Amino acid sequence: MDLRVTTERATDEERAAVDAVLGAATTGWAGGARSEIDRHVAYGGRAAREAHRDLLLPVLHSLQEKVGWISKAALGYLCARLDIAPAEAFGVASAYELLSLEPMSQVVVHVCDDIACIARTGSDPCGAVRAAHGPPGEEQGGLSWKPSPCLGHCEHGSAALVQRSGEGGGRATVAPFDGAALERVATSVAPVPELGTSAPAPAPASRAAEMALPVALVPQASSDRSSLRLLRRVGVVDPTSIDAYRAAGGYEALRRALSLGPEGVLSELKAANLLGRGGAAFPTAAKWSAVAHNPVRPHFFVANADESEPGTFKDRVLLETDPFALVEAVTIAGVVTGAERGFVYLRGEYPLAEERLEGAIAQARAHGLLGDDVMSSGHVFELEIRRGAGAYIAGEETALFNSIEGLRPEPRNKPPFPVDRGLFGKPTGINNVETLLCVLEVLSIGGAEFASIGTASSSGTRLFCVSGCVSSPGLYEVPLGTTLRELLDLAGGVRGGRELRSVLLGGAAGSFVLPEQLDIELSFEAVRSAGTTLGSGVVMVMDDTVDIAQILQRIAQFFRDESCGQCVPCRVGTVRQEELLERLSSRRPLGSVQAERALLADLGTVMRDSSICGLGQTASSAIESAVAKGLLASLEEVS
Amino acid sequence: MTAAGSTWPRRQVELSLDGETVRVNEGATILEACAAAGIDIPTLCYLETLAPVNVCRVCVVEVVGARTLVPACSRKVEPAMEVLTDSERVRTSRRMVLELLGSSVDLSYAAPEVTEWIDRYGADPSRHGPPMRPSLAGERDSARAGHHHPSDGTTAATVAQPVKRDNAQYVRDYSRCILCYKCVEACGAEAQNTFAIAVAGRGFEARISTEFDVGLPDSACVYCGNCVAVCPTGALMFTAEHDLRASGEWDESRQHVTRTVCPYCGVGCNLEVRVQDNRVVRVTSPLDHDVTSGNLCVKGRFGLDFVSATGEDEPGGIGANRAE
Amino acid sequence: MWGSNAREAHPIFFHHLLKGVRRGAKLYVVDPRRTTSAQWADTWLGIDVGSDIALANAIAREIIHAGLANREFIGRATAGFASYAASVEPYTLAEAERVTRVPAEVIKKLAHDYALAGRAQICWTLGITEHHTATDNVLALCNLALLTGHVGRYGSGLVPLRGQNNVQGGGDMGAIPNKLPGFQDVESDESARARFEKSWGVKIPSPAGWHLSQMFDAMETGAISSLYVIGENPARSEADSERTVRLLEGLDHLVVQDIFLTRTAELATVVLPASVGALEAEGTATSSERRVQRVRKALEPPAGARDDLEIISALAKRLGHDWGNPTAEMLWDELRSLSPMHGGMSYRRLEELGGIQWPCYDENDPGQQFLHGRLWEEPRSGPPASFFPVEFEAPLDELDEQFPIRLTTGRRLDSFNTGVQTGRYRSPLRRPETLELSPEDFERLGLGEGEIVRVCSRRGSVEAPVAPEATLRPGLAFMTLHFPDEVDTNVLTLDTWDTKSGTAEFKATAIRVERLVDNGGNGAGRASANDRAHANDVERVG
16 A cells, blocks of 8 residues: 655664564565565555554564564554554554553563552552652663553462563563562563564473472462362473373363364363353353354454453463463364464463463474364364453453454454454454363363253353452362352451451452352352352452452543543543542542432443443443442442 | 446345334344434434444444444344334433533534434533643643543543644644544545554543654645545534634635536546635535545645635746636 | 556545455556555556557467457457457567566466456556557557457446546547547538538538647648637647747737636737636536536636636627527537437436436436447447557657656646646645656765756756655656646657657656756856766766
8 A cells, every 4th residue: 555654764673673573574665675676566455465464463562572662663664564554553552551652661560550459468559669669650770660450460469560672671470579679570580582473482491490389379279179170280280391281181172072073062062051251151162153154264263361350360370380271272162163273362461371372382383283284183273372462452352353453452343243253354263261271171071071060050160360358369260159158268268357348259340249248159140140240250359458449449440541442431431430439539529429429320321331342331330339339438428 | 336236136124113113125224224214313423435433322222132232323233123212221321422522522513413412312511520621732642551640530531632733724623523433434444545544542542643643744644635524523624614713704604515526637526615705615525426425635625726816826926816 | 557646646536446456356557656556556567668568468468378368259249359469479478578677477467367357447547648659558458358358347448547527528529630529520420510510500621620739730830820728738738848838939829718827828819817617617527437517606706707608609709600698508408419429418417317427318318337338249239349459669769878767757646737726725745846766866876855956858958856766766757747837847758749649758758867066166067967977078068
């Protein structure tokens, strides 16, 4: 297309960062040197442009990591390479928190200040770092910090993501994080080197040796392992070794899937009554079947590992400790749904998980378990990781497709649904990590056996991310139908024997449960009839020291920050909701408190009824549930 | 340029609109079905020449059995669908959408229907508090994704900001922008394919922007004005009109609109020339003209000044002053 | 798309083209420059200026040899295939590569894609017609359509894009030397002539008239001594403008009817101020797609300026013919009574249908979306369509050591022709007329951006600022005709014209670029920047 890009020339470093993903420019018409042949021929066109548009986000990542920001000149060069208009590429880059469009310090430390950290460690998770280093964004010695939404290390109650650019650049997470020791933490962490789209090197042996048994993450792992299914291998099987994974029974599920054939797998899934763990509880068999039987080709399969719901960390634990399981499960999904190309869309905040997963994919490919002849079955399946860049909304499945495609991570209106028009407009299956791991379990124990676990309508086990004021926070696996009380007992109850105030179930998009409701069954049907949700499995415990109003304000800020801005109800509604909570918190209501209560309800209604996607539709649910349950004192005391 | 032979008989779909059974072509949207049935549905981001983006949500209707309301502009009819266009849920959402827009955006140049809808649905933007101070020039353009500074909530955040004026032909007054995406679509794949502007940023800080907010002269803009033509709120406005409005001289009672053919190339674009006091004050093209679909190029849009040219505009000083 | 930069010259047409591209259509662009149009192409073929026929004939040969010619269509609907096939035989892919410099495999791919496409169009503009081989160039493209059957069907065809809003209408109305309105032949169609004579009450001379280039030759010989120019600025728009001005100045009597005092009007004995056709008068205009549409009066013309129709009627009255005060509609209805292809186009129907594409014979006729559908009728109606074998001829203005750079001309998006109209609005895209050179030439000549250079051809020279332009390759330069008062590009161009159409070879001029150097305070000397070996000669001349 007739691009107009800046005449400023990108630096060699910037060009190298782009070329690291795209390869060297081969023609003067796309940013390279002008050759003899360029004088009389040029190739381009829609098909060529669309074929590589999805490399936009990887290129932006590469610039961020290697250069530290995306300059006007760098944007011009990558646009010339990809035949994308600069305004569009800018629009994409500016939607992500981990991409910078202005120069930034060589090291940026993103410090979690989200609700799980507030609940566990007190009212200001950034207090220590602010005291030690000054306000966010201020550079000192090549180092700055900024507050971050949930980093998925909620069991620790504090966490930071270190982003380092330039030579030796990369990312690393630190949890728990001592804000007072920012400099030491930031420099002592060896960031995980960035992985391009080219074949990655296998995980270094030193990393494997480093692997500590993450008992702290999975308290059950050190006690009764017999109850673990999805977490069976956590802490006992080397996550960097495909041999270890196979020795522990890995890839038996794929073998079984290949012998059953796609229809056989679908009937097992149907018999298992496996419901999606992503929140909508959609039957997995129906979804896979719809893709498998869609006559439009090609098909795609996507694993949604963009875990970003505040309070959620299960994908991280699974991918850091058992990455082959996901690779195997997605391969099965590809075989069953007829997809020859799959993607894992992984949160940008999970560098170790990415390293482990990248290593697992490389080993699987080397062992013929991915590629053009999966397990000598003749099936073709390629799998690649696409990394998010700091946008909660990208976890919404259609926004996720847009993100992979190099568009702004904005949700699409549904219908059409992904099984009809998903990634690249083609039939696409998409499941979250936990659901996919359940598929392995279904295949290893059989659909009927799986269905016998849990309740009649909610089969199998469920992972719960228990955080906040409990004795033993971490990732728990219990059969669906377990009561909340039983789960809290497993986690050792409220820390320090204090009084339970409330449990936030399902995350920022979930709802509050009161102490008298602890006997609620954790099953899809029971929580639905109680008007709440399991959501992403967040169980955030708050005792009487936690300021619920502050938690609600943080939730309101979160949704305002993370709204993509596309539709009016969410774009403006999340702002008005936040303003309203701020007013209440400072006891300065507009008009009467009753009027504010009505306004809050109206905001909730329009966001729930009329937003395009689940973000807006649930942006008020935790707040409304808190109000309904009398947890917001400022509304109670006046009215 | 109508496709010959493309009028295959379409299957009909039967559905219920507010209790009345209607039949429409398969593939029609609820909005089209409502239009055929004479039911008025408010729309802001919808335009018949652009693919629906369904972002403003003012056109939402209730489909019985659906968890949420659905946008009439893009949702296709289905057999036996029961649609309610004026239920309490619908009215509440429309009222709130108008309140949210009215409390954050200057709608004073929007079509008169918008005021009528605000009345019809009882929207009261003032419920959200007095407006916050306007942003400084460039302030919203430099907002980054992620954390923001929360206000104390006593004033309502708005998109108010200074007008952007960086070329002779049109101004960008983003205090009036409802982010309907029409300009982006018209500049992009739906018509002009120039892609000079896109949505940038996120959430309430989402905005229409060139790359790095460079001025239009440094952007890919080719001044076709197709973005201006589709803007529903006056956020994009021809400079001539903007200045006449600012000085209070804009007077539609002294204006007439004449449809003619563009004097330039041979494509045959139709122009709607709006004239006040024998001067051209705005040039558009009819949306239903199948050559242009409402679009023009810089020459047809802005290049009619020669008709009223005065000697001082002359290149090379050749003395032809038509205005005298 | 061949020899057309529709992205800039026909922007709204290009919207439609891009809709097709978005739906999966393949786009090839043949153009010496990688224009903004070419940048949208799947493949751009950057041929050397004027090598179009070599390319077209090689495509034809490849199609024939690959067995991709539409034999059935050729057999039913065409004549002269055998001699055509023989004529393209020397145009091998290798020969075409040698002449056009486009790699053979690229030409081959284009040939195959064009032949195998379900529907295909060839669109062209002045890149095809502003050559001394203009008509042959067009015929070469027509031959390709006949060879493949890509003509006469919905979605396929030959699409010349008209450069002006009513240039099609002008031809339709008989403003060509050998046709009466409605393309009725003035020489051979006696019954048509008789109808016009009856209606007009005058005898119509049967020999064909002159086209523009012949008229200027006639001024040279003195056969023309008076000229009436309506809405044209030949002093600026014709090639070799120094000659044009000299001839206009030599006339006994020059009447210019225009909306401005143009360069041509400045030379006139009498100037008749006119109203603006598209905005200050009623009437019709006929677009590229043969669509007749209504033009309406939106503005009052300035005092003294009058409608063309009014001026001509008044003139007729002075000359002894009182036509009364005809309205545009009356005139149109007279045309409908004389030109069968306009018969059904009443103002009322033009209004209702938003324009009608001719032919439209009666008031029940919806008009025709495309022509030549008869070629697909079984059995064919009417005469067969003939192949016209044509041969490649290099541009006349040859490149040599003195004039080593090929200058080609074209339009920019925001400007139009000689800028009479577009020079008068404040275009944010406007930039002064500039000689654009390839970055390689620009650097080789050691030029600075914006530096004023002298551009010389065998006919004259102009001074212009210079700039590097990446869409040009070494040896190729570009200028427009938009700013003749600043840089009169047509001083450089060659007025040798195509004998069949009368179009001059605007697209292929041999030039050299000379630097204006500061000569130690002794005034501006001149040095040839092209070839420093000639510097002394040039300075001596200067």
